[in-house]
Amino acid sequence: MSQCSIVPPRRHIASTATPSVVAIVAELYQRHASRHTTAPLKLPAPPHARHGKRSSSFLIYGYFVTFCGNLVIFANMVKVMAMTQVDRDGLRDAYSDVRDDKSECNWAVFKYDGSQVIVSAKGQTFDDFKAQFGDDERAFAYLRLQTGDEMSKRSKFLLVTWVGTGVSPIKKAKMSTDKALVKEILSNFAVELTVETASELNHEAFLQELVKAGGANYGTGIRE
Secondary structure: OOOOOOOOOOOOOOHHHOOOHHHHHHHHHHHHHHOOOOOOOOOOOOOOHHHOOOOHHHHHHHHHHHHHHHHHHHHHHHHHOOOOEEOHHHHHHHHHHHHOOOOOOOEEEEEEEOOEEEEEEEEOOHHHHHOOOOOOOEEEEEEEEEEEOOOOEEEEEEEEEEEOOOOOHHHHHHHHHHHHHHHOOOOOOOEEEEEOOHHHOOHHHHHHHHHHHOOOOOOOOOOO
16 A cells, blocks of 8 residues: 655646545545544555556645645635624723723723634733733733822823734734724723733833823824
């Protein structure tokens, strides 16, 4: 029983040398059902194998496996690039809660549930805020911090985009368009930050960014 390898086509493939497509598909199905993905695929004996020649069945199989692989890659890309939906009512309620001076809620985190951005968590302490982000996650956050001294305190707001180090390049690229949808609701902030590691989720560093931003330049406060 021969093992097959993918070989790029070098000449016209004769249809008379094509193995049974049904046999190939049946074997692929059996491998999938049994999860024996590392086992070699069993093909019908190539017509010219006894003469030591490379049969065109090898080339047919190469085309077939390459097509299936490309189809899976394309399907995954379509899934990732699907239009993102936003839970607008949920985001708007969380946004209003963080902005309310009478509320104890100081932050809200928004994550992906499939292709939808939803409210993932809300809370009060910065330590709880830091614990919301994973290396393989994408998220947005809206955060209220107190600035000033004991004589004059003022609430200021940050928009944070989290892109973990384990996020794929395709998903990273899509964050810019998704963020535009989120900013239609989370529209008022003094500073906008993008962070990738837990060490960047630093309370003092966030305060310093707010100090550098000066007044609350709502709606246009993007760090240079």
